[in-house]
Amino acid sequence: EAQVTQNPRYLITVTGKKLTVTCSQNMNHEYMSWYRQDPGLGLRQIYYSMNVEVTDKGDVPEGYKVSRKEKRNFPLILESPSPNQTSLYFCASSLSTGVDEQFFGPGTRLTVL
Amino acid sequence: AQSVTQPDIHITVSEGASLELRCNYSYGATPYLFWYVQSPGQGLQLLLKYFSGDTLVQGIKGFEAEFKRSQSSFNLRKPSVHWSDAAEYFCAVAPLGSGNTGKLIFGQGTTLQVKP
Numbered sequence: 001e002a003q004v005t006q007n008p009r010y011l012i013t014v015t016g017k018k019l020t021v022t023c024s025q026n027m028n029h030e031y032m033s034w035y036r037q038d039p040g041l042g043l044r045q046i047y048y049s050m051n052v053e054v055t056d057k058g059d060v061p062e063g064y065k066v067s068r069k070e071k072r073n074f075p076l077i078l079e080s081p082s083p084n085q086t087s088l089y090f091c092a093s094s095l096s097t098g099v100d101e102q103f104f105g106p107g108t109r110l111t112v113l
Numbered sequence: 114a115q116s117v118t119q120p121d122i123h124i125t126v127s128e129g130a131s132l133e134l135r136c137n138y139s140y141g142a143t144p145y146l147f148w149y150v151q152s153p154g155q156g157l158q159l160l161l162k163y164f165s166g167d168t169l170v171q172g173i174k175g176f177e178a179e180f181k182r183s184q185s186s187f188n189l190r191k192p193s194v195h196w197s198d199a200a201e202y203f204c205a206v207a208p209l210g211s212g213n214t215g216k217l218i219f220g221q222g223t224t225l226q227v228k229p
Binding site: 004040041042043044045048058059090092099101102103104105106107 | 117122145149154155156157158159162164203205207216217219220221222
């Protein structure tokens with residue numbers, strides 16, 4: 001089944017404790033992206049990647065890192081999480097560009113205490 | 114500034130009634146336009162998109178949307194709503210030339226509740 005998977009689905013952590021949210025797609029998509037969803041703000045792009053080893057900042061990159069060492073994986077790293085990073089996070093992928101249909105993962109709900 | 118506005122935060126309709134969800138955008142030129150749906154606990158799914166051509170586009174699940182350049186709008190419609198349509202709906206735009214960045218600008222979302 002074609003899908004985007006994220007792990008973990010739920011995470012509660014404390015300020016400053018490094019964490020990684022994994023994202024994997026099995027559709028051989030070149031483009032991958034991370035969004036955060038906050039009430040009343042819709043989704044905002046954090047980082048995106050056009051292909052392996054090619055990543056760039058979105059609208060709200062502060063406090064986040066990403067890497068794209070393999071085509072299928074695009075982990076989101078929070079080196080020192082803070083409470084304002086409490087949010088619902090979505091990974092998405094598309095065939096080659098961002099205006100192709102984006103396929104979204106199920107989301108990761110992160111709470112930083 | 115570029116923006117997408119969904120004026121209705123929450124809409125309630127009766128099952129079988131028609132539905133229209135509003136979306137307005139603010140850009141210098143016509144962007145690429147999308148509607149996504151998010152069912153509870155799920156990721157987003159593309160309903161339909163408009164790039165150019167016929168201004169009335171058909172999507173999945175019986176949805177359609179009409180692009181009106183004069184009003185900078187891209188409203189989503191469905192003639193008869195089903196209980197399973199209860200979800201959150203997001204309008205999104207991608208400015209021309211943003212294909213490489215994939216920078217979708219999302220509206221705030223409209224939550225649809227369906228009454229039996």
